[in-house]
Amino acid sequence: MHHKLSALLLIIASTLSLHAVDISGTINYERIHPLHSGSSTILDTNNITTETAKQIVVEAINSSGTAISSTTTNDNGQYLLTNLPSDTNVKIRAYAKMLKSSGWDVKVIDNTNNNAQYILEGDLITTGSSDSSRTLKASASTKSSPPFAILDSVYLAMKKVLLADSSVIFPPLKMNWSVNNIESGTYYDGNDNIMIQGDQQGDSDEYDDHIMIHEWGHYFEAKFSRADSIGGSHGSGDHLDIRLAFGEGWGNALSAMVTDDPFYFDTIGTSGWNMNIETAQHNTPGWFSEASIQRILYDLYDSNDDGSDTLSLGFKPIYDLLTSKQKKTEAFTSLFSFITELKNENSSHSGQIDGITENENIATINDIYGSNRLNTVNIENLPIYSKLTINKTLTNICTSTTYGVVNKLSNHKLIRFTVNENKSYPIKVIQTNGRTSDPDFTLFQTSPFKQIALSEKPTLAKEEATYTLPKGNYLLNIYDARDSTKACFNISIGEQSTIPTEPTTSSNSVGIELPKNPLLTLLLFLGISILPVLFIRKELKI
Amino acid sequence: MKKTKLLLAPLLIVMGLNAKPTETTEVEASNVKTGTTIGHYQKPGAPIDMTYKSVTVNAGETSDINITLTTTVQTGTMSVTITLDDELNQENSVEQNLTFNITPEQKAYPIDMQVSSVKDGLYYIRLLTKIDKGQGSKLRAFAVPVYVGANPQPKSKGLNIMKAASGENLSVSKAVETIEVIKD
Numbered sequence: 001m002h003h004k005l006s007a008l009l010l011i012i013a014s015t016l017s018l019h020a021v022d023i024s025g026t027i028n029y030e031r032i033h034p035l036h037s038g039s040s041t042i043l044d045t046n047n048i049t050t051e052t053a054k055q056i057v058v059e060a061i062n063s064s065g066t067a068i069s070s071t072t073t074n075d076n077g078q079y080l081l082t083n084l085p086s087d088t089n090v091k092i093r094a095y096a097k098m099l100k101s102s103g104w105d106v107k108v109i110d111n112t113n114n115n116a117q118y119i120l121e122g123d124l125i126t127t128g129s130s131d132s133s134r135t136l137k138a139s140a141s142t143k144s145s146p147p148f149a150i151l152d153s154v155y156l157a158m159k160k161v162l163l164a165d166s167s168v169i170f171p172p173l174k175m176n177w178s179v180n181n182i183e184s185g186t187y188y189d190g191n192d193n194i195m196i197q198g199d200q201q202g203d204s205d206e207y208d209d210h211i212m213i214h215e216w217g218h219y220f221e222a223k224f225s226r227a228d229s230i231g232g233s234h235g236s237g238d239h240l241d242i243r244l245a246f247g248e249g250w251g252n253a254l255s256a257m258v259t260d261d262p263f264y265f266d267t268i269g270t271s272g273w274n275m276n277i278e279t280a281q282h283n284t285p286g287w288f289s290e291a292s293i294q295r296i297l298y299d300l301y302d303s304n305d306d307g308s309d310t311l312s313l314g315f316k317p318i319y320d321l322l323t324s325k326q327k328k329t330e331a332f333t334s335l336f337s338f339i340t341e342l343k344n345e346n347s348s349h350s351g352q353i354d355g356i357t358e359n360e361n362i363a364t365i366n367d368i369y370g371s372n373r374l375n376t377v378n379i380e381n382l383p384i385y386s387k388l389t390i391n392k393t394l395t396n397i398c399t400s401t402t403y404g405v406v407n408k409l410s411n412h413k414l415i416r417f418t419v420n421e422n423k424s425y426p427i428k429v430i431q432t433n434g435r436t437s438d439p440d441f442t443l444f445q446t447s448p449f450k451q452i453a454l455s456e457k458p459t460l461a462k463e464e465a466t467y468t469l470p471k472g473n474y475l476l477n478i479y480d481a482r483d484s485t486k487a488c489f490n491i492s493i494g495e496q497s498t499i500p501t502e503p504t505t506s507s508n509s510v511g512i513e514l515p516k517n518p519l520l521t522l523l524l525f526l527g528i529s530i531l532p533v534l535f536i537r538k539e540l541k542i
Numbered sequence: 543m544k545k546t547k548l549l550l551a552p553l554l555i556v557m558g559l560n561a562k563p564t565e566t567t568e569v570e571a572s573n574v575k576t577g578t579t580i581g582h583y584q585k586p587g588a589p590i591d592m593t594y595k596s597v598t599v600n601a602g603e604t605s606d607i608n609i610t611l612t613t614t615v616q617t618g619t620m621s622v623t624i625t626l627d628d629e630l631n632q633e634n635s636v637e638q639n640l641t642f643n644i645t646p647e648q649k650a651y652p653i654d655m656q657v658s659s660v661k662d663g664l665y666y667i668r669l670l671t672k673i674d675k676g677q678g679s680k681l682r683a684f685a686v687p688v689y690v691g692a693n694p695q696p697k698s699k700g701l702n703i704m705k706a707a708s709g710e711n712l713s714v715s716k717a718v719e720t721i722e723v724i725k726d
Contacts, residue, residue, distance in 0.1 A: 119712050121714055121715070123714060199685060231582070
């Protein structure tokens with residue numbers, strides 16, 4: 001009986017296997033390459049190559065639209081779907097999505113159309129009775145290749161990180177691209193989205209791999225390191241806020257490290273521009289320059305020893321520092337926090353690291369606050385961090401718009417202080433050179449590092465607030481919301497101050513302020529005037 | 543009358559106290575669209591920001607488009623090349639190639655355009671900007687939307703949208719497919 005049952009099962013299994021087939025193949029996409037001419041770069045539609053779509057999700061879809069088998073392509077873009085029913089209509093569907101359990105989850109979606117997931121499909125064709133190969137290609141001319149080109153750039157960046165740390169798990173990331181992303185710009189949103197410009201008649205970035213990797217670098221900083229950058233527009237010759245300078249220099253340098261190509265480019269229709277991250281002319285070098293920082297980071301990484309660059313650390317020491325000491329630094333993330341800890345972690349290379357930074361006109365970096373800076377063109381720039389003592393007034397801290405507004409050097413002034421007693425502390429920022437400014441501030445605890453307060457009252461010439469602070473180190477970031485040419489402040493934290501005492505108002509009191517509109521002020525005056533007159537008339541029976 | 547006067551005074555006081563302070567803000571008409579790049583994270587390029595006001599109009603009507611460029615550069619030259627979607631007609635005489643001398647005193651560089659279209663739709667004015675500080679130049683591109691009609695749609699509809707069996711929205715492209723039977 002047992003033997004008959006086994007034989008029957010064997011017959012059934014053999015029959016089933018005769019009706020199962022495999023479909024294999026490759027998923028490809030077309031990539032348009034850049035054409036460089038001097039400082040200009042455009043997309044060269046005469047230089048299109050077929051590339052493989054790596055690590056993307058592939059499914060066999062039946063005539064009901066249901067996925068009956070799923071896999072992912074390998075690093076050669078190849079896939080294999082096994083045990084598909086024979087003589088059944090299926091189509092092969094490739095998603096612009098890389099998905100690996102405990103690995104990554106990256107997809108390209110159309111943010112202008114209900115966040116639709118981009119897919120590439122073949123025709124609904126019978127599987128037949130034999131194994132077959134179906135190779136799919138996304139064409140550049142039909143605009144079906146950009147999602148796969150974008151993913152390829154991201155995969156290159158992820159692989160670089162995985163080489164440094166094979167245990168990394170990348171948080172989900174959505175790449176938002178559309179031909180109708182015409183005014184969106186290309187940027188990382190600080191969370192889990194990268195927006196990508198797709199204007200086919202103007203600026204589109206889907207094939208600009210350095211730009212894709214630059215933006216991915218911001219995502220990496222946010223998820224694995226720490227980015228204190230304040231964002232905003234920036235250019236390579238700018239004197240930038242130190243936090244922005246590092247963030248942008250890092251993104252540019254990463255694009256060169258990942259591709260092992262320091263030639264950064266941005267194609268813009270029939271125009272476009274490029275820069276060589278390593279050899280570009282040193283315009284206004286310094287610790288405030290994203291161009292200096294990208295050169296420093298790339299020189300630390302690359303194997304090309306040139307001039308003052310005699311160091312070839314590779315990527316791992318940079319990755320290790322960003323994900324440890326830089327992430328926990330008690331200063332704002334900047335070149336100072338990075339180089340200080342890099343030297344501490346690689347002390348045998350301190351001299352060589354100093355040589356690289358000195359080539360950018362940056363005096364030896366010895367601490368995370370950039371103390372002892374020697375080179376500046378403007379007295380308001382220094383010190384980078386002012387040190388404040390509780391119950392004493394820090395005087396003559398000046399913001400200025402010498403280099404521009406919003407996010408440039410000296411738009412923000414950085415103060416550090418230590419609290420030794422857990423209690424309530426009033427913070428006062430008072431302008432001393434007039435009433436032109438609207439000072440505001442953000443307050444950070446440094447361990448763990450996070451913003452704990454924001455004070456943005458629309459009050460001219462002063463900003464005050466009271467906070468209960470436990471013992472520890474803090475940073476105060478002061479800025480002028482009115483972008484005065486130059487605004488100087490006295491700053492105090494605590495009870496004592498050398499400045500004249502202002503009328504006492506608690507941090508939560510409303511107080512009575514006159515409205516600034518003259519008509520309404522007049523109405524108020526009339527109201528106050530009429531009331532006693534009416535009372536007197538009534539009492540005197542006039 | 544006395545009661546009226548007695549009530550009037552406190553009312554005036556309350557009105558004065560509850561008035562909103564700060565600068566007067568204009569309430570924009572609902573047909574005016576505004577946008578700005580100021581404060582946004584941006585990819586590397588020329589250090590220029592753009593702010594715009596774009597008035598929605600009907601087909602055949604002239605729309606006022608107010609564009610303001612700002613830069614953090616203190617000196618140098620800013621050049622702007624303006625192109626319009628084919629469906630747009632320029633109604634005023636703004637040059638398509640502009641050059642501004644950048645000075646520390648001038649904070650904003652305005653470009654006021656008037657355009658029209660005979661057909662409803664969402665169109666764009668594109669600006670390619672360049673800063674030349676005598677030490678190499680960078681570019682930045684901007685696009686200003688022009689809304690014509692009650693429900694203007696973009697020219698490009700994008701790819702075919704369908705729903706997966708799972709309910710997920712899919713944007714479908716047809717592949718160039720090569721099929722081969724693998725003989726045993």
